[in-house]
C-alpha cells in the first residue's frame with residue numbers, strides 16, 4: 001500500500017518585523033499522530049510511507065524527524081517564505097500527488113500555528129478523492145478499512161481507498177524517535193522541488209495578502225503563593241474578595 | 247453581492263445572518279443539516295444537506311453557489327461544517343480561512359482578522375479573489391431577527407464518501423461556558439471522575455461553571471465536549487478563570503488568552519500555566535480544594 005503523510009513544520013522560534021521571520025522550526029504536534037497512523041497502515045497492509053511537506057529550505061530537520069518516525073522517502077516543496085494561503089499549499093501538494101502513486105493520504109486535524117483545519121479537505125477536493133474527517137481509531141477487518149470518526153456523533157465507518165484521511169489528536173502519538181532512527185533517516189531520500197516550478201510564479205503570489213501581523217500580548221500579574229496549605233487557601237480567598245467573586 | 251450560510255448548529259443562524267447583514271450582504275443561501283420552522287428574512291433559499299459528504303451533494307452545492315453567484319460562504323465551527331467547507335473551497339479554487347475572529351469591509355474589500363500561533367499573534371488578511379470561504383465561532387446577537395417560514399429543498403447523496411456501520415450519540419450539554427463570568431476548569435491533575443465533585447462544589451459556591459482541558463472531554467470523557475476550552479474548543483473570556491490541575495499547553499492557553507484574570511492551582515512549580523497566570527498557587531489540588539470549600543462554607547458563602 002502506498003501511504004502519503006502530509007506533515008507541516010511550524011515556527012518554534014520567530015520574530016516579527018513587518019513580516020514573520022522564523023529562526024527555528026518544529027514538527028506540528030498532531031503530525032506525530034499522522035505518522036503513527038501511517039505506521040499502523042504500513043504494518044497492517046505492507047507498504048511505503050512518503051512524506052510531503054511545504055516550507056522554506058531550513059525545514060529539512062523536521063522532515064528528517066518525520067522520516068525517522070518511519071517515513072521511507074520525502075518530497076520537500078521549497079518556498080521562499082512562510083505561506084499563509086491554503087490554496088497555495090494545497091495546489092503545490094496536488095501537483096506532487098498527480099505524479100506519484102498513492103492509496104491513502106493522511107493529514108492532521110489542524111496545525112497549531114494557523115489552525116485552519118483545511119489541507120486534507122482541500123487536497124482531497126483538488127484530486128476528486130473522498131475526504132474522511134476526524135479519524136481517531138483505524139482498524140482492519142477482512143481487508144477493509146474501518147475508521148472511528150469523532151464528529152457531532154461518533155461514527156464507525158468503512159472506507160474504500162483511495163481517500164484522504166484526517167487524523168485527530170486522540171489517535172495517539174508514536175514513541176519518541178531514537179538516535180539510531182535519526183541516523184538511519186539521514187540516509188533516506190528527500191526530493192526538493194521549488195514551489196514556483198510546481199504551480200508557477202503567478203499562483204504562488206497568493207490570492208491571500210497579509211496586511212497586518214501583530215503580537216497579542218496579555219500582561220499577567222504572576223503573584224505566587226508557595227506557603228502552607230492554609231496560607232494558599234487564604235491567598236485564594238483574598239483573590240475572590242479582590243475580584244468581587246464573593 | 248450574495249452570501250451563503252452553512253450551519254451545523256441551529257443556534258448559530260442569527261449570528262451568521264447578522265454578520266452578513268453587517269457586511270451589507272443579503273438574499274442569502276442557507277445550507278444546513280436540519281430543517282427549522284422559521285428562518286431570518288434575509289435568507290432566500292434553504293437547502294438541507296445530508297450528514298455524510300459525497301460527490302452528488304457537493305456537485306449540487308457548487309451548482310447552487312454558481313447559479314446564485316455567491317461571493318462569500320460563512321459557516322459555524324461545528325465539526326460537520328468545518329469538514330464540508332474546505333472541500334467546497336477546493337472545488338471552486340476559493341481561499342478558505344477557518345476559525346476567524348472577525349470580518350469587516352474597508353474601501354478595498356474584505357478584511358479578515360484571526361488569532362494565530364496559539365493566540366500569540368493577530369493576523370489581518372485581505373482576500374483578493376472571490377468566492378471566499380470562512381468559518382467563525384458564533385457569539386451572542388442582541389435583539390431578535392425578523393423570521394418567516396420558508397420552503398426547504400432537500401439534497402440527497404447517492405455516492406457517499408464512506409459507509410456508516412454504527413453511530414453513537416454524544417452527551418450534549420445545555421450550559422454555555424462561553425459567556426460564563428467565572429470558570430472553574432479541570433485538567434488531568436484530577437485522578438478520578440468522582441473528584442470533579444470538588445470542582446462542581448467550588449463552582450456552585452462562586453457562581454461559576456465547570457470547564458475542562460481537551461483530554462478530560464475526549465480521552466477520559468468525564469465532561470461533555472461543549473466544556474472543553476482551547477484552540478480546538480471554546481474560547482472564553484470570563485472575569486476569573488480558575489485552572490486546576492491543567493499544565494497550560496499552548497493549545498489550552500489559546501482558549502483563555504482573553505480571560506480577565508487567571509488563577510492557577512498546580513502541584514508542579516514549573517507548569518507552563520504559571521507563566522500565563524495572574525495568581526499562582528503551587529500546591530496539591532487535593533489539599534487546597536477541600537479546605538477552600540470548607541472555609542467558604544464556614545463564611546456562609548453558598549450560591550447553589
Ligand SMILES: Cc1cc2nc3c(=O)[nH]c(=O)nc-3n(C[C@H](O)[C@H](O)[C@H](O)COP(=O)(O)OP(=O)(O)OC[C@H]3O[C@@H](n4cnc5c(N)ncnc54)[C@H](O)[C@@H]3O)c2cc1C
Nearest residue numbers: 433434435459460476477478479491492493497513514531
Ligand atoms: C491540534 C491540537 C489541538 C488541541 N486543542 C486543545 C484544546 O483546545 N484544549 C486543550 O486543553 N488541549 C488541547 N490540545 C491538547 C494539549 O496539547 C494538551 O495535551 C492538553 O491541554 C493537556 O491537558 P491537561 O493540562 O489537562 O493535562 P496535562 O498536560 O497532563 O497536565 C496535568 C497537570 O496537572 C498537574 N497536576 C497533577 N497532579 C496534580 C495535583 N494533585 N494537584 C495539582 N496539580 C496537579 C500536573 O503538574 C500537570 O501540570 C490540543 C492538542 C493538539 C495537538
